[in-house]
Amino acid sequence: MRSKPLRRLIPETVRYDRARLIKMLNRYAMVYVKPETGTHGKGVMRVAQDGRNYRYQLGKQPRVFRSYGDLANDLAKRVKGRRYLIQRGIHLLKHNGRAFDLRVMAQLNPSKKWETTGIIGRVAAPRKIVTNYHDGGTLVQARRLLSGHMGKSATSSTIRRLEGVGVLAGQAMRNRYSGITEIGVDIGLDRSLTPWIIEVNTSPDPYIFRKLPDPSVFRKIRRYQQAYGRK
Template identity: 25%
Template sequence: MMYKCPFISLENHRDENELILPQSIYRKFNFSGQPMLKAGASSLRVNCSPSAGGSTEVMLKSRDPLFTSIPQMENVLMTIDQEHQCISIGPITALLIDHCDEDTLNTHSLKKYFTECRRWFQERGGFFYLLPVTSFLKNEPEGFVFDHDEWQRVSVPLPHVIYNRSHSRKVEKHTLYESALRRIEDQSVHLFNSSFLSKDIVHTYLQSHSQLQSHLPETGQGLDRLDEMLSIHKDIFIKSVNGSKGRYIIRIQKREKDYLVFQNSFSSKRTLTFPTYSSLYRQLQSWCRSSCYIVQQTIPFMKVKEQPLDFRFLCHKNRKGSWTVISTVARIASEKQFVANIDQGGRMEPPLSILTSLFPHADSGLIFSNMKALSLSASAFLSEHLKGHYAEFGIDIGVDSEGKPWIIEINSKPSKKTFVDNERIRPSVKALYEYSYNIWKEKENEHESSTWDHDA
């Protein structure tokens, strides 16, 4: 059975662990032995006793720092399995972040996202904390918990779910990271979005899908096909396979007497011209020697007042484990940019209003639906074929003059800057909770089917 109660943990001066339950709960079960209390993938034996009076609070007295670090919560979801003498609280979710300290968190670019996650999990009865990648790699049970109006580094229980938001590709290539992934899987911790997606691998997978391949620009690996593709298309993009946030992208237009180049990462001069292909190629070799690149046909997407336009579809697995679109936004490039990324100064607009301004009203809704369907198909296909678990994708789509959608890029760590409503909890936060709840309940349901009890 499941209950929703206030929760407090205190340090016990005795060796035993004591769990004090509201009388309304305690009377329904036989706690003659020492039930197992589970918080995420961590557990300890407890002696259960009823609370005094009519208290509805669950109180844990323990000397285990993994449990005493759980902050006081107004709501916690608790399941009780009488047959297996097991009490579980959850869902417990950790956000894997790059190494930082308490002071850095106060100025972190994702500070508002962290706060929203902590607040929403608390309201719904879950526990959310931040897990530095250093603790994850070294198997140290330390994370940042929000308590007394600030993030504090303390010992933490192993979570049910880890959402990887580390932005270090170097970390993900380290042998310690691979070892950590195997270790937490052995401990029944579910980690999702385990790595960045490289553009070449994503294209290769999507190209194998018969219904998706017609929505992909022609793409070549490396610079070997550059001359050929410029001769055919006259306008191409060169993209670093590991680039993000609109960086390390080059656009080249072949004109009658020269080549026009746009870039935003290699030189302070954003627009350059080259009189010959050989001079262009020498410069590209200098720029691109430190990474792998793809060459991609430029699709003539619709623009807004001559500025590049694309659409970001944020897709997430829901409580049932199915993919759903949880938010969409139109992104319009800034005046001096040739990409529409928000990190490069782009602005956001409602998608349907932008589509209605570009196409007949009767067509705009169908175009939007087609983009949404394309996003869901790509998400489901990639999550099925990629190694590891994936539950969130940011999918960038462009639309040509015929209203046909084209997949530009798919991100496994989509920006959290594409949400502007300061009053509401953003959809991606709610989706993270729903997904975490589903993972927790799947684990619980391996032993018994739970039912809601709102009386406690």
């Protein structure tokens, strides 16, 4: 948020409570409620206002409520006093009818400069609301996913922009947390092709990049990790 070029790419995100949830729903109609800390998309819920009804989905099965009070009471059981966030919902682009986002891997290279070393697409499993590979998502080349929504030139331009976002995010995070040497930036594109930073992971899984047809991407990621001491 302190980085001027990045701040406009971050969906509005606030701490979860009952009053903030209804305000965010009134503003955006669809939001995500997720644990403040966690991995693999566990506990992430999509909450939406649909006409006079409210609904949320955790996993594959949505639940529908006639009133906001009923929705909030049920969510309170899920949250159980833990710290959650509410984030503006982004209607992600889709591939074969399933939402996808992009994992941008950025690392501190041996020259002590931030570098984007890999980008890979993650397609949600059927009927799932999260794209995480460890929750059934499918890993797909980013260029293939983007080319389904834009031309060749625009695809290349978008990938260069995402690489730049990775570098800026790495610099911003290290300015605040000096020990950070790698990040995984999850970026979703909406229907207007606007990129949004959904979250930044400080312990990203490098092994998903083994799924790319070009093995040099994973080799570079591991080489950089070894240089700064990650086992």
